[in-house]
Amino acid sequence: MSNSTFSEIAQALREHASFIIMSHVRPDGDAIGSQLALGHALEEMGKTVYYYNEDGLPENLAFLPHSERITQPQGEVLDVDVAIALDCANKPRLGDNALKAASQAKLWINMDHHKSNPGYGDLNYIDSGSPATGQILYDFITAEGLPLSEVTRDAIYVAVSTDTGSFQYSGTTVATYEMAADLVRRGLNVGEINAKTYDSHPYRRVELTRRLLNTLVMAEDGRIADWQLVYATKEELQLKPEDSEGLIDMIRAIEGVEVAVFFEELKDGTIRVSMRSKNPSIDVCEVAKLFGGGGHTLAAGIRAEGTLDGIRDAVLAELRKRVDAC
Template sequence: MKMNNYYLELFEGRKNIIILPHILPDGDTIGSSIALFYALKKLEKRVYIILNDKLPSNLKFLNANSKIITTEDFEKLSIKPDLIITVDSSDTDRLGDRAYLLDLCSEVLNIDHHSTNTNYGKYNLVNSKAAACGEIIYELLKKLKIYIDKNIATALYVALSTDTGSFKYSNTTPLTLRIAADLIEKGIDFSFINTELYQNKPINKIKLLSDVLNSLELHFDGKLAVIYVTNDMLKKNKIDISDTDGIIEYARDIEGVNIAVLLKEFSDNTIKVSLRSKYDFDVSIIAKKFGGGGHKKAAGCTIYDTIDNAKNILLNTFRENFR
């Protein structure tokens, strides 16, 4: 969607703005939210990023926790927002237990890049061709004539890098790389950023990975791989579910595998499903069947059942495509 003056004028006269990243946050939703936080501060806005989830350990270097408050903290402030911005959330379910905050203000700006976005905002800045929400935020800041300093550039680079698999996924476009080049020219330490994002995994995550890979199952002549993250695995390895991002790639990267499925036991009878495809299969079609969404090669949904039943339900759904 083109960014006309309609969107730019949204920020005029707004004093209190809240930003809502999606649950189980990743680098794109956090990087984009932090970039917006810094940018709107330049416009002398009071900005609050509200999130109840823990951040993945590889994002700690952004010092994001100092900019994030919980819903409980926000309610204590007794502030009525003038504008609510959701970031990287294709539907309101992706906001989890913070969805009620949307009732605080009718002025909701939905910024997203998923083709399955339900356009739930009063204003919907949705571009499914963007590799990451970070691309959309970058263009927005350019239109707002907000100088992209090193802090903003770092956050946007994190958004782009993580949602493109360090610029190796097929969603990477010439525009993505041009934006990344501009961000590097702002003086960011991209070598340090890449080290923090991809080369500083806590030992507990490596131990968890061992357990997860031991759960590996191959189906349909090795074309589909399934792995699990159970609550018992998380407790055993003393690690939060927020640090399971990226594990699915180990299943997808197996020779002969076209589709990878990661089942995360979020709570009793609540299974978060991540889907990835390597070639042409559109996994968002499968996710939609269960009320989820996403992209052609990366999608997700929630199945309210046991982890074994969720696996069997998914296998029966995929079976139609492997006949």
């Protein structure tokens, strides 16, 4: 797969009238921000735009201007010219209902920063050197002179800020900071948008943190940390999927911890296990595979049938072996 050029993609946008813009299931800031950023540029060009996300708009991103336009598909088929997939590594991750909604589109455009993206569009632009799809869209919109409204400006900032951990992760480049400088020059209110992005969470997230901390176990001289969440607690606190997002970082960041594990009971009784390693010699993907899961060396997951205690014992036993061996 080789990339289309920005001008080929821009030409396709100019030539068509109606668009469905989608992103991956369980959307994060880069997914929603990218949808809004490009979608609003198209609207400013006089186009008809439908913003669809299989899982709808997460509550914590509802502060984004124009985000009320993000719709959850209900099985309908849209009469649109072009389908645009943003920040979505493969087509199935758009979700079944979103794919159905887009099924009549004559042209597919696929823009993403995930290395594994196979290029499932008619026009593709995959740049894994970019820390966020939002940054690719910034490059695209400024290079092609497309409208960069306040909606687009704020959406790009939130997309890139959230996907770089507020300009902290290793993918953050010179261009990332220069982009941020330019967005501020274009009138972005840094204090306000960051307060809305980071400085506000529902009480239930704090209560969830407390519950998790009360189950925290440190093992192997503090090299393994794990905590757990039973389904009854999720129900009691009426948790939403985004409430636990990133919480594992709190125990991963403990000095001396090499592996952090989050055991979670799901509604259907299966157990979800999220593992984070800080030591490349401890390959958590290897452990995940033993239980039918997968992922990367430093971040892997499992979804398995069984009791929380049973799976916890089995997974920790495998991790202990590996921690002891290095």
